[in-house]
Amino acid sequence: MRNTDSNTYVNVVFATDEEYLPITAVALTSVAANFRDTRRLRAFILIEKPMPQDDAARFQTLAKQFNIEVQSLTVSAAEYATVRTSRGISSATYFRLGMHLVLPPDVDKVVYLDSDMIILGNIADLYDTPLNEETLFAGAEDYNSVAHRKAYKTSATSVNLNAGVLVCNIKAIRAMDFLEVVSAYVEQNQFLIFHGDQQILNSLFSERMAYVHIRWNMHGQLFEEEWVANNMGGRALVTATDFADGRTEPKIIHYNGTMKPWNGGAHPRRRDWYRFSNVSVYADLFPEPDWPTIKVRRDKKPSLLATLYQKLWLDKLVRALHEGYKAKGTRTWLEKNVKSGKLWKQKPFDELRTLSEKQSLIQMHSFLAMRGILRRERKFSATDFVRNIPENAKVYSNAPNDDLEGGFHENIKLILRTPNVSMKVLPYEADFSLVLHMAIRTSGFWDALLTASFDRDIIFGEAAFFGAYAGYFDHASPAVGRRPFGYILDDLCYYYDARQPSRLELKLNDASYELNDAELARAKSLIQRVKSERLTKYNRNAGKGASVSLEPGAVVVIDQTPHDASIRFGGAEKRTITDMVTAAVRENPNATVYFKRHPDNVKTNRNILPTTARVKLLPDDADITQVLDQCASVYVVSSQVGFEALLREKKVVTFGMPFYAGWGLTEDRQPIARRTRIRTKEELFHAACIDMSVYVNPMSGELIEIEDAFNLVQSMRATELSSPPPFTERGGRVIA
Structure with missing residues (x-):
């Protein structure tokens, strides 16, 4: 049968719902008003159920007005009902993933358009964008493409399209197992998708995409020359010249985000939208505002x-x-x-901030202490907690979106089995709150605590002690390894906050907490693995650092960053580091004292080491596991290194109040009267790393045991994922 589509029609597709039909009509009006071609314009409206009678009549009036064809096609997005989209975007955005199934057989190519835009150019010019059989989609580069590539885990130079405007090769899509590939990706990533179908398409098909000029998808901010100059250098690969050309001659204006004129948004080109709404079949719904003038x-x-x-x-x-x-x-x-x-003047503001911060610390302590008294009789297990969370729960978190959406804390959504972890979740609608940053200067932290007033749980989460392969900024590591796959969770406060009992402390203080034979054997086996496999906080380079040879009886002093929360809330201050070094020298007159600088202090050239001939500076790239194996004692404030030293049966002297102090295992310079039990290192390890921690396989999304987490580290070390198989990190197929 002869295909007449390319010679007869220019096809456009909109996906909408009943509420958005008037907005869709305005967009289609702009398409039709600027259409110039010998072919006929044909518009397909994808919608979940037939249009109401009034809306259908209005669209037919629009079709007659411009002598175009308008067809309504019923399509379902039920398969994607639980997949998260951005706020303000309905599930209708997923209709386009199945449009090839409902479009007429003669349709080989379409231009897909979001409804929140107007078209100033001739859509036929965009429709005629050449697509070879390998190219599935063409569109403008997203203006946040640099961040999106990181979040989607595609290469830094891969094509990254804004999915609001797409030239779609329907013929090529039909020729492949498109929906099977999409469904596999969604199944593997259902809790990690935050950009809806745009994320799906760019993650799977970036190698089968092509660019068109940015003028075919100009977002609101891009019309502000000063904003572009200040922001776009690191956001996208689009050139300044192309942005300028887009401002001068935009073909499509995209009313993105909250800048929608019909909702009162002050988009720089909002008046252009009303120019078309005024002549649309829904003009009665959109009275144009009285625009203010400044004389x-x-x-x-x-x-x-x-x-x-x-x-x-x-x-x-x-x-x-x-x-x-x-x-x-x-x-x-x-x-x-x-x-x-x-x-305002900076100094008075700083003083006010300092006073306010002190007041906030007191208020937070009082709140958590009282809450702890009321809840301490409850039982809490990290594993039981996460297994009982309903799928797709709403979780308020104070972590920035950049951390949760493809960033450092992305895997927490796999552990909690929900994509709805965000500051955008209102405290009173949250199932519980998750505190991932002890950032008391931010409203997000206090909003997380506010959840408690609605009788919800507050969970304090931190990367588990041996639950990460590489740091987030270790770009030599595969992306899948730059996010923790283990978290220690506490429902009372952070484990390092010594001002009141954490759940971990209560567990260790409980006389009934005893390990049975199996648990004891398990803890001993895992501790042995920590030592023999050189497991630590970040494991990619453990055992690979600069080789060191310490003198017999060596004392190692561990540095920390002055702003570390475990110092601020562990009974220490900036000067504690200096006091600790001085004490190590004084108390060990016949031993060599070594100082290990914290990596963050190295990067900032922060040097708080006292001047003394008795202290030797360890190489900054010295491997901490080798250092611990050779030394006799370790001086710490609250660093995890002290915990690792205990597991190696080293003498540990603490100057703060870390979670492992006060149990008879350490020599403590600050007494912790609450901690009254004597504990073994096995009990300490089991409580912290097993009872209070959870682990996930970031590639399968399944909860795993700590032994599997250790195996995962070993597997990553062995392969470094240097030759990845033809699958994305979570199972979606890569199309060559």
Whole structure:
């Protein structure tokens, strides 16, 4: 049968729901009004159920008005009902993944368009973008593509499209097992998808995509020249020239995010949208606002007051009140001045912040201490907790989105079996809150605690002691290894917060907590593995550092960063490091004292080492496991290295109040009267690393035991994933 599609029609597709039909009609009106071609424009509206009678009549009126074809096609997105999209985006966005199944057989190619846009160019020009049989999609580069490539775990130079405008090769899509590939990816990544189908398509098919000019998908911020100059250097690969061309001659204006004119958003080109809504079949629903005007007198020199008015940008603040916070230029100015603190004198502000911080610390301590008293009789197991969380639960977390969406803490969503872990979850609607940063200066931290007033759990999470392969910024490591696969969870407070009992402390203080023979044997076996396999916090380079040869009886002093939360909440201060070095020298007159700088202090050139001939500086790249094997004693404030030294039966002297102090295993310079039991290293290890910790296989998404986590480290070390198989990290097939 002869294919007449390419010679007869220019096909466009919209995916929408009943609520968004008026917005879709405005977008289609702009397409039709600017269409110039001998072929006929044919529009397909993908929707989950037939249009209501009134909407169907309006779309037919639109079709007659412009002499185009409009067809409504019923499609289901039930398969993706639990897959997360961005806020404000409905499940209709997934309709496009199955459009090849419902489009007429003669359709080989379409231009897919989101509804929140207007088209100023001739859509036929975009439709005629050449696609060979290997190219599935063409579109404009996403203006956050650099971050998205990292989050999607594609290469730094891979094609990354904004899925709002796509030229789609329907013929090629039909010729492959498209939905099977998509379904496999969704199954493997259901809790890690945060950008909906855009993430799915870019993750799977970046090698089968091509770019069109950015003028075919101009987002609101891209019309602000100053914003582009200040922000776009590290966001995308699009050139400044292309951005300028897009501003000068945009073909498609995309009303992204909250900048939607019909919701009061102050998009720089909001008036263009009303130009088409005013002539659409839904004009009665969108009365155009009375736009504010700012009169500028040019007949005389401005007064001193007027000059001050302009200098302080008060005109833009007034405009913001009229048109919204995101008025052109206002956002950039606020980011530069208000958020950076330039509107007030810095020193008084710093003093206020210090006082406020102290008050906040006292308030937080009082809150957690009282909460602990009320809840300490409850039983808590990290494994039981995560296994009883309902799938797709709503979890408020104070971690930044960059950490959760493809960042350092991404795997926590696998552990909790939900994609809905975000600051965007309202505290009162959350099933529980998850604190991943002890950032008391941020509102996010206090919003997490606010959840408790609605009788919800608050879980304090931290990377497990032996639960990571590489640091997040270790870019030589495969992406799958740069996120913790183990977390220690506590429902009372952080394990390192010594101001009140954590659940870990209560467990170790409980007289009934005893290991049976099997548990004891398990702990001993795992401790032996920690030592023999050189397992530590970050395991990629463990055992590979600079070789060291310590003198017999050596004393090692472990550095920490001054701002480390385990120092601030572990009964120590910045000067404690200096005091500790001084004490190590004084108390060990016949031993060599070595100082191991913290990697973060090395990077910042922060040197808090006292000047003394008795202290030798260890190489910054010295392997800590080799150091611990050779030394006789270790001086720490609260570092995990002290815990690892205990497992090697070294003398450990603590100057803070770490979780492993106070149990008769360490020599402590600060008494912890609450801790009254004598514990073995096996009991300490079992409580912290097994009872209070959970682990996940980041490639399968399945919860695993700590032994499997250790095996995972060994497997990663052996292969380094240097020759990955033809699968993405979580099972989605890579299309060559």
